[in-house]
Amino acid sequence: MELYKLTATEIKDLFLQGKLSAEEITRYFLNRIEKADKKLKAFLKVFPEKSLKSAKALDKKKRENQKLGKLAGVPIAIKDNMHIQGEITTCGSKFLTNYKAPFNATAVKLLEQEDAIFIGKTNLDEFAMGSSNEHSAFFPSYNPWDLSCTPGGSSGGSASAVAGRLAPIATGSDTGGSIRQPAALCGIVGFKPTYGRISRYGLVAFGSSFDQIGPITTSVKDVGLAMEVMGKHCPFDSTSLNLPQETYTENLPENLEGKKIGVPWHFLEQLSDSAKENFTASIDTIKNLGAEIIDIDLDILKYSIAVYYILATAEASTNLARFDGVRYGVRSPDAKDLEELYDISRDQGFGEEVKKRILLGTFVLSAGYQEAFYKQAQKVRTLVIRAFESAFERCDAVCMPTAPTTTFKLNTFQDPVKMYLQDIFTISSNLAGLPSISIPSGFDGNKKPYGLQFIGPQMHDVFVIQYAHTFEMATKFNRIVPPQFDKEF
Amino acid sequence: MSNFNEQDLKDLQRLARIKLSPDENQNLLESMQKILDYVELLSEVDTKEVPCCDLVSQFQTKNVFREDEVGELLERDQFLENSPDQIGGMIRVPPVIKS
Numbered sequence: 387m388e389l390y391k392l393t394a395t396e397i398k399d400l401f402l403q404g405k406l407s408a409e410e411i412t413r414y415f416l417n418r419i420e421k422a423d424k425k426l427k428a429f430l431k432v433f434p435e436k437s438l439k440s441a442k443a444l445d446k447k448k449r450e451n452q453k454l455g456k457l458a459g460v461p462i463a464i465k466d467n468m469h470i471q472g473e474i475t476t477c478g479s480k481f482l483t484n485y486k487a488p489f490n491a492t493a494v495k496l497l498e499q500e501d502a503i504f505i506g507k508t509n510l511d512e513f514a515m516g517s518s519n520e521h522s523a524f525f526p527s528y529n530p531w532d533l534s535c536t537p538g539g540s541s542g543g544s545a546s547a548v549a550g551r552l553a554p555i556a557t558g559s560d561t562g563g564s565i566r567q568p569a570a571l572c573g574i575v576g577f578k579p580t581y582g583r584i585s586r587y588g589l590v591a592f593g594s595s596f597d598q599i600g601p602i603t604t605s606v607k608d609v610g611l612a613m614e615v616m617g618k619h620c621p622f623d624s625t626s627l628n629l630p631q632e633t634y635t636e637n638l639p640e641n642l643e644g645k646k647i648g649v650p651w652h653f654l655e656q657l658s659d660s661a662k663e664n665f666t667a668s669i670d671t672i673k674n675l676g677a678e679i680i681d682i683d684l685d686i687l688k689y690s691i692a693v694y695y696i697l698a699t700a701e702a703s704t705n706l707a708r709f710d711g712v713r714y715g716v717r718s719p720d721a722k723d724l725e726e727l728y729d730i731s732r733d734q735g736f737g738e739e740v741k742k743r744i745l746l747g748t749f750v751l752s753a754g755y756q757e758a759f760y761k762q763a764q765k766v767r768t769l770v771i772r773a774f775e776s777a778f779e780r781c782d783a784v785c786m787p788t789a790p791t792t793t794f795k796l797n798t799f800q801d802p803v804k805m806y807l808q809d810i811f812t813i814s815s816n817l818a819g820l821p822s823i824s825i826p827s828g829f830d831g832n833k834k835p836y837g838l839q840f841i842g843p844q845m846h847d848v849f850v851i852q853y854a855h856t857f858e859m860a861t862k863f864n865r866i867v868p869p870q871f872d873k874e875f
Numbered sequence: 876m877s878n879f880n881e882q883d884l885k886d887l888q889r890l891a892r893i894k895l896s897p898d899e900n901q902n903l904l905e906s907m908q909k910i911l912d913y914v915e916l917l918s919e920v921d922t923k924e925v926p927c928c929d930l931v932s933q934f935q936t937k938n939v940f941r942e943d944e945v946g947e948l949l950e951r952d953q954f955l956e957n958s959p960d961q962i963g964g965m966i967r968v969p970p971v972i973k974s
Binding site: 484485486488489580581582595621624625627628629689691692693695696703707710711712713714715716717721722723724725726727728729730732733736738741742744745746748749752758759761762763764765766767768769771801802803806818819844845 | 883884887888890891892893894895896899902903906907909910911913914915916917918920922925926927928929931932933934935938939941949953954956957958959960966968969970971973
């Protein structure tokens with residue numbers, strides 16, 4: 387059986403029907419990781435023993451007719467900035483090489499409660515800062531569609547693993563596009579929920595007013611399944627929404643009749659010809675599904691990168707102040723006094739991109755510059771939120787490409803601003819806390835995948851997932867496996 | 876932001892408690908100049924009547940309080956497992972007061 391072609395939902399069903407044991411499923415994916423991860427470098431750590439132990443326990447539970455969880459029998463990869471108790475959380479940083487998580491992230495705990503099987507931890511840009519995985523302190527991961535190219539970032543390891551079918555599902559975190567951009571570049575599905583929908587407890591903080599955990603999958607239905615498990619209120623995160631849990635996987639519609647989809651055509655004028663061609667084709671599909679396309683004004687989004695790189699670095703400089711070499715993490719042996727301990731440990735422990743962002747964040751918050759940079763950015767953030775609010779008065783969801791390009795070679799961008807512009811279409815959802823999904827939308831001339839985003843108002847997670855599902859059913863791009871990985875290993 | 880210079884970068888290192896090596900200094904100076912030039916774009920937006928965004932969530936608009944009760948605790952040994960240097964159940968650091 388070509389198990390790798392199946393979605394998480396389909397794998398779970400096979401397990402529940404008794405056609406495959408959890409142990410067989412887990413061994414199958416462990417074998418794929420062993421054979422194929424040499425090429426992808428998606429994993430920082432694989433858990434062969436731990437995963438098989440969970441699988442065997444689950445098989446026993448099934449034999450004893452105990453109640454099984456919503457993710458029973460599904461192996462899942464966890465981005466290495468989320469805590470699994472007793473395992474190392476490196477966050478892609480030298481600073482945390484030896485940091486053993488003393489507790490479970492809430493999302494991890496919920497996944498475990500629903501019988502998911504943790505198969506390994508995936509690579510990321512250090513502290514989730516980057517769009518290409520080049521900033522991992524350990525090694526870059528690669529894109530299954532072209533092994534000389536990036537899987538995107540920062541959840542590049544998770545996207546690479548799922549696209550190469552080394553795991554049916556993975557977690558990511560998204561501060562400015564870190565779930566959706568890698569999902570797009572790898573031809574799979576990635577979802578950033580409404581801000582507050584999934585608890586951030588146990589996720590190493592980067593930009594606290596932006597960060598959201600979300601799933602990376604090969605189908606929209608799997609996104610729904612993961613949301614039913616992870617989208618719950620948690621008292622350990624004061625921004626966690628205390629609202630009833632929602633059902634994402636039932637009554638999925640077949641078309642978009644009666645729906646209005648907004649497209650910011652003017653803002654999208656700068657798209658390259660190839661990207662525009664792909665996007666226009668997607669919009670035609672959406673029309674054919676019965677939706678009415680409405681032209682909306684989101685020109686303010688041209689400022690979103692600038693807003694983000696002020697606010698997210700300001701928050702990062704504050705959040706990363708805790709890495710001082712005193713209580714945990716790396717401590718430099720070269721330090722002779724306490725001040726040197728901070729100064730040198732932080733220099734040696736952090737990579738260049740992280741240091742740059744801490745320094746930038748410190749700068750925009752410093753006396754004399756706070757008004758011009760930080761406060762101005764907070765005001766423009768208000769304008770971005772308002773622009774979306776007025777757009778959503780006229781439409782049910784907004785559609786945009788996920789990224790301006792398909793995947794690119796490592797070290798393509800030497801100019802930091804050009805790299806940051808990779809996130810031009812994703813960042814605004816984080817600025818406004820909106821639910822946003824990226825789904826595969828076809829390929830460029832070199833068979834590299836494009837992604838399309840549906841963005842909805844806050845708390846419209848279920849609808850955004852429904853719209854994406856109709857597009858997926860109409861196109862089925864999610865079923866195309868990268869050729870080098872479209873086989874048994 | 877053309878006037879971001881070496882002295883600014885030096886001051887920032889003190890504020891952010893990161894001591895850069897000399898070649899890192901040069902690289903970072905250049906890329907920070909580029910980024911600051913780019914984000915200056917925001918100065919052209921008219922925000923006179925616009926309030927700062929201090930709340931992202933439309934559905935969580937109140938502070939969240941709880942009773943000050945002891946919940947789950949992290950055992951001392953478990954916590955200290957991650958500490959780079961320890962002595963007698965405490966974290967050891969280099970001298971704080973210079974002699």
